[in-house]
Amino acid sequence: MPGRPITGQLAEIAGPRKAQIFPSAEVVISLIKKASRPLFVIGSESINVATVDGKFVDTSIRLLRNPKMTLVATGHLVAEFKKRKENRVFSMQLMNLGDRLRDPIWGGFDGKGSYDLVIFTGFPYYLEWLVLSGLKSFAMELSTISLDRTYQPNATWSIGYMVEKEWKEEIEKIVKNLEESG
């Protein structure tokens, strides 16, 4: 920590308003803990992203030990959670989710209202870039975090670029803290 402002694709450069890079894992943890309704959005690439637990899809399940955390799987990823006998993860396609996140009166998955912090990870780089871009301009009250291993300029906060080993360690630190504080 901190990561570097290197985007996952060469031409996906930042616009005038760009994500801040987390200075440390503690800031990530603190922001997520402070949020009243955080939502973790787990993308289809999570099945290919290696972590200390195997893949990110495995690591993300640990977050559910914290009752404050809501997880939603996009694409067809929910099947991977089902394979792991995990039924607490919601499923919604990314386009449908993005459309609802920009709606301030959307009730969320539990009907209790919209989310104030949305954390993305596990997407094709450009797809996450675009969805975060949409939220930046059309859901201005919403804070977004990208936990992916490269800089996502359209998020409010991004973990930034890290080498794989370093990223795994940081993710482990974040997830461990969040699961234990549940």
Place this chain on the structure above:
Amino acid sequence: MPDCDLCCLCTFGKCDLTGDKRGACGINMAGQQSRIVLIACCMGASTHTAHARHMLDHLIEEFGKDTPLDVAINTNVEAPNIRLVCGIRPKTLRDLEDALDYVETQLVQLLAATHTGQEGDNIDFESKAFHAGMLDHVAMEVADIEQIATLGMPKGVADTPTTDLGIGSLDSKKAVILCIGHNVLPSIDIIDYLMENDLFDEVEVGGICCTAHDNSRYNKRAKIIGPISWQLRFIRSGIPDLVVVDEQCLRTDIIEEAKKIGAPVIASSEKSMLGLPNRTNDDPANVVDDLVTGKVPGVLIINPRKVGEVAVKTVMKVHGNRKSFMPLTVEAISEQARKCRDCMECVRACPNNLPINDAVRAAANGDMEPLGAIYPLCVGCGRCESACPVGFSLISFFNKGAEKVIQNEKFPIRVGRGAITDVEIREVGSPIVFGEIPGLIAMVGCANFPAGGNEVAKISEEFLNRRFIVVASGCSAMNIAMTRDEEGLNLYQKFPGDFDAGGLVNVGSCVANSHISGAAIKIANIFAKRPLRGNYEEIADYIHNRVGAVGVAWGAMSQKAASIAAGCWRLGIPVVVGPHGAKYRRMLLGRKENVEDWKVFNARDGKEVYIGPVPEHLFYTAETMEEAIVMIAKLTMRPNDTNKGRAVKLSHYIDLHQKYYNTMPDDLNFFVRRLQDIPFTMRDEVTKALQEKDWVEDEIASPDPTLLDRMVRRRD
């Protein structure tokens, strides 16, 4: 989903439009995104229109204005898009001029609306984008029916001849002419010259992109090399002795690439002159001499007949005498690979972030397999090479890694058949409209795939096995051919070419997409007897509410793909794109839970009724192939489905959801109208799912649906 936060279209700018900011002209982010969409659709529609106009002028010169438009067997409604939009029934080539006059006039108006200080509202921009799409389908129809009518291409027959597709289909012992683009005229004259001079045994003609489709429709001895993404890889193979480019989707660095293998280039269109000298009026012998000796890297010849003569004479002299091309060896690649700086620029340049650096590192140790594994996933853009600070020819590396695969790249494909006949429409109209044929899936568009072209084949096969009608065109029709099963068969060998349940219909090149929209229009006209000429609103209302058609452009890349999709939206046909399609900047999404959004008039009594979210979206990006498959099945539902039809569609939606999501859908309460809609074999689990959602029978109506007040027949 803005692809850029700025507007840089006028000298006030750049203007930052992020969030609630406005530009110097007053435009906001939503308006700007839709403005760019309109510009893209105008580009796409203009490209097809210019293509159609160029061919029409030429064909009228060659065949005369009074050439009849005999374009499909067993068919009276031979130009449904033109009739619907322009209100005329074209009978001869002359009549097509009127259609293009209308399209050209409208396109100028639309493009003018994008000027600074004109249109500002995003919805009005979107409406205009739809208009551009509608015009595009007219232009495509003109382009395809004029070539069918004059060039002897198949006229709607199901069992068209089969040709070979793939790099391995070419006999590289012969002289090889590579034709790239979309405008078939120069290629036709190459083929004619070969036929007239009995030279087909000495010269191979292979095509890339839509010219390849149309070459094969003209003469099945012409080979299809592959989709748009095969340009660099095929040139780097060193096989082509001559490159002929016409227009659209060409690599603009084709001269530099051809130089690397010592192949001259002939450009044949004013729209893509590539900086080459215009030799149209020169003596062909002199032009051939200059190309063969390498005095010039290429020439521009704006005369198809002369292209034919010069191309054949040149290629026969160039073949066997090219000295500048030395294919890379494994040893050479390994040696180069050891110089890799591991900077990751190649991975970051790759649209799909393919693990190129890992593959290069393996090659440094003599392991070429990872390079070969990149090959089927690569979209052939060459951005990795452009980014590489060491200057590796990475596309050539991938080719070498996949050398054996490439040699075996030979697949049969039925050549494009053109229109769907009236007789076929009569036979399938009823089962489609009532939902018993569960859907019409159109696999169209370019080859910018997120994970290789085999996904297009997988999507197609999933629906073919379920007895949907699958139609295909352009690069997607090619990619469908390139996947074999364990027995070595591809989908063209396993499924018939009939426009019927379980049929796989290759309509042809991208201008043949007009036959797909045309089929939907003809269902309304022929089966339902709705008036056609100038009756767009009613026909689109019919299609949207009754015809379970879904467009799929899994590798959509171009502005043409945008305008083709826009033409589908205007007809009420939803379109699903792959994840790169999100770069079209916005989606057209419904919110299924908003009851008020899903009401129509019941034409029987004039009452406004709730019909559920069918179809839920008009334009949708899927993150994964599996998500796309499930969404496609869902988007085939229409309010007019009979109980039996809805049950069939629901059975596919539920079964696919269970297969790919490993769960029951959680939104069945929006789609089951009454108990008879429930698939019989799924009764228990569906009933349970409905009970959990407090579903009430008949809250969702089954009206005679229309969005048009004027279509109400009687008011109670």
